[in-house]
Amino acid sequence: MTPGIWCQNKCLHCWRALELTFSDKIKSVEKPDKIISSCIEQQKKLLSGFGGNKNTNKKRFKEAQMPKHFAISLAGEPTLYPYLGEMIQKLREKGITSFVVTNGLGPEVLMQLQKKSSFRLSFIFLSTHRTKKFSTRLSEAT
Ligand code: SF4
Numbered sequence: 001m002t003p004g005i006w007c008q009n010k011c012l013h014c015w016r017a018l019e020l021t022f023s024d025k026i027k028s029v030e031k032p033d034k035i036i037s038s039c040i041e042q043q044k045k046l047l048s049g050f051g052g053n054k055n056t057n058k059k060r061f062k063e064a065q066m067p068k069h070f071a072i073s074l075a076g077e078p079t080l081y082p083y084l085g086e087m088i089q090k091l092r093e094k095g096i097t098s099f100v101v102t103n104g105l106g107p108e109v110l111m112q113l114q115k116k117s118s119f120r121l122s123f124i125f126l127s128t129h130r131t132k133k134f135s136t137r138l139s140e141a142t
Pocket of ligand 1: 007008009010011013015016075077103
């Protein structure tokens with residue numbers, strides 16, 4: 001799931017719709033409760049077709065209605081979402097674990113959250129040359 005579609009970068013290979021999300025300026029955000037409940041609702045919708053299949057394991061189908069793990073990733077940089085800590089805490093209160101996929105450009109946020117969630121650091125490039133070729137910080141692009 002994605003709490004926000006913003007990012008500090010504009011990588012050539014990014015799968016975000018950059019023409020629609022070209023900004024690291026957050027204009028409006030949903031609160032964690034709304035995002036979490038919407039994700040669970042959509043998970044149920046996504047799985048609903050399996051309910052009518054006679055081969056579906058009913059116990060597993062019922063278990064799958066309530067996610068046990070949230071991958072906070074997909075598109076954009078999640079550490080820019082201002083309620084990330086609150087979101088992780090709310091998930092924990094519901095017995096849901098999480099991990100955050102991040103480009104690592106918000107180390108101060110990672111320090112604050114280090115005991116609350118796991119993190120997957122996405123190193124885009126290992127050299128300055130390649131970083132400059134394929135990825136541009138928005139602050140440098142404008
Ligand atoms: S760091 Fe990730 S989300 Fe941000 S522009 Fe690059 S590929 Fe896209």
